[in-house]
Amino acid sequence: MYELTMLQASLRDGTADRPCSFEVFTRRLPNERRYGVVAGTARVLEAVRDFRFTEAQLAGLDFLDETTREYLRSYRFTGHVDGYREGELYFPNSPILTVRGTFAETVILETVILSILNHDSAVASAAARMVTAAEGRPIIEMGSRRTHEQSAVSAARAAYLAGFHSTSNLEAAHRYGLPAGGTSAHAWTLLHVDDDGRPDEKAAFRSQIAAQGPGTTLLVDTYDITQGVRNAVEVAGTALGAVRIDSGDLGVLARQVRDQLDSLGAYDTRIVVSSDLNEFAIAALRSEPVDIYGAGTSVVTGSGAPTAGLVYKLTSVDGHPVAKRSSHKASHGGAKRALRACRDTGTAVEEVVYPFDAAMPELGILHPVELTVPLMRDGAVVDGLPTLDESRDHLARQLVTLPWEGLALSRDEPALSVRFAGL
């Protein structure tokens, strides 16, 4: 609402056309994490490009005058957006996105830009830690049911960006071309009762194998897990793809089940574990015979940090830097760009933020990696932006540039500090 009341006031007092720049950044990383992951950029650019007001929406905006409604009716963003690539790492004060245009056309984009970036970056930042913790073992995203029905689709995308293997969300698979994966629920086993209502786990397994083939994953912990594994191999044979354990002490059970599978000759049958896994639980299972992780609640809710805490702040007006001076919320004015200063080995040393139109600062023996790239020009998305898979690869490459302690899961300072130069 306040975007539109500010728009109206600016159209009346003549400030609507002032050239402005807004910046997206965060003041801190949540839970003393070491880094954040920029996610949602492609969704933001699409949303900004297509930002429109329908007649039905305009009719509801009866607190606005006709001039303002007319402005909204013909609204098209015609400005410029620059910023970090999707899949880039960020730290406190990294200028993730810079939006330039008139006050009127930029002020009304605050909510849509922040909603997308805050959600997607929160999920990707948590997911990247899980991927690191999994040390190369695949993780399936299966958290749709624990988050809003539309967020679920975006969360699956963000988790994939961060390196997850696949998603159980078919809408996300459909919309973004992600690999889909799924197993079966306890309901499937429970459904198979005989005429007297007695459990018949083998009937459930037999039927799943008949429909999906022996490469499927059987859920073995509905009743007794040892009997469940025995039933699974009896029905499917040693070519069974995988078994899933979804409760109990996963480490202990994984070892028991591995031993049992091996003793039954099912050496290649893999073990999938799930049950409220977060990055810490995943790391704790590293030494266990777990082949695949299923992560749900924790990844879609950002594992303790459900929003990235990004803000959208006015940084310049008519070329003059502006910044608020409230206590605890001091900001550097002026539009900015950033680079990462790296050693010859590729290891990043620090991030340097400098005026948007200034020359690159001197770095001595370090070499610069430019972080700020053009994303929109005159309201059009620039050509050649990375695909989701390219962004996924980009992130994987960036993570290995952090100093080694930067990938630790423990709480500490950000892995890189951000220095302002010439501001």
Add this chain to the structure above:
Amino acid sequence: MYELTMLQASLRDGTADRPCSFEVFTRRLPNERRYGVVAGTARVLEAVRDFRFTEAQLAGLDFLDETTREYLRSYRFTGHVDGYREGELYFPNSPILTVRGTFAETVILETVILSILNHDSAVASAAARMVTAAEGRPIIEMGSRRTHEQSAVSAARAAYLAGFHSTSNLEAAHRYGLPAGGTSAHAWTLLHVDDDGRPDEKAAFRSQIAAQGPGTTLLVDTYDITQGVRNAVEVAGTALGAVRIDSGDLGVLARQVRDQLDSLGAYDTRIVVSSDLNEFAIAALRSEPVDIYGAGTSVVTGSGAPTAGLVYKLTSVDGHPVAKRSSHKASHGGAKRALRACRDTGTAVEEVVYPFDAAMPELGILHPVELTVPLMRDGAVVDGLPTLDESRDHLARQLVTLPWEGLALSRDEPALSVRFAGL
């Protein structure tokens, strides 16, 4: 994905048509809270009623056989849904929703039902604690930018259900008829610089008053807050509606600003505070001269519990109760309904859960309040379900039936225990 692979397997092995019941419940309340608030029911019923697969979606489901695709093509839910009213309180093991129908038609609703209820109930449960903490002072929901762009709309609805006064989200106001509210951003003040780029706070205030009238809320903490209040009253006069403080020690500042406003004769100008307010911060400000709270991040992310942790479990097949027996996840089989046993004074003593088709258990001197009501019959939403405002009133009435310690913000046991009778 697994909903559809289970569907396919059930169509092949003949179990698809077995009459089943599924139940939505939670095993525990997050963060040792005392109660949860059921929210999203009306959205669930609409989603179930309208659950369809488009040809474009079906074309993407190439892992399914033609029989299964044909089933989905003509899918209409034809079963029954019973459950707690929207705005009802719930506790661990409360049978919030019971869905009855064939296995095929009920199993594929898991994700849509849980996503909606888990999200909306998480927000409403947090929001209700904030409303209690505010002791009658209005709270404006202003968290859209900190959550997914679509969740934001549902979050505004859930917060209103829980007793919030209004929302800054215009789409939510439009879609659900909520009161809309908003103030202005620091960007508005920062926009107003003179030709040399020097701040001109008074120009910003003057312009906002001209556009919105003196009843508006001026944001006074962009530069110096004391000067900001002085400028605000100078420009608007003593009829100024409100000032907003968005940073610093809100309690100290509220007292200073109140004194200053009174000394300037602006006795009726109200004080709005915002800045990462959660239920604890709201409670801490109870003794301060705060008139209106603005809550954002915390309410839309469930204040530390971004999902309600509700699950959807098969409870009966062909009339036989079923339940999994994995360690730590034991459940009671069979479809259920519930009542709350209350004293004559209206105070609730416990919740009693009993078989869906059984007679109501004896309660001695306590009287029963039925919690389980019909919501859908033969795939149609029943007539006469409460409006959002009626659900909001219902919740407000229910909260006062809790034992007095049930409204405490501190961690403890659930306010009511849930007893199984005849199961």
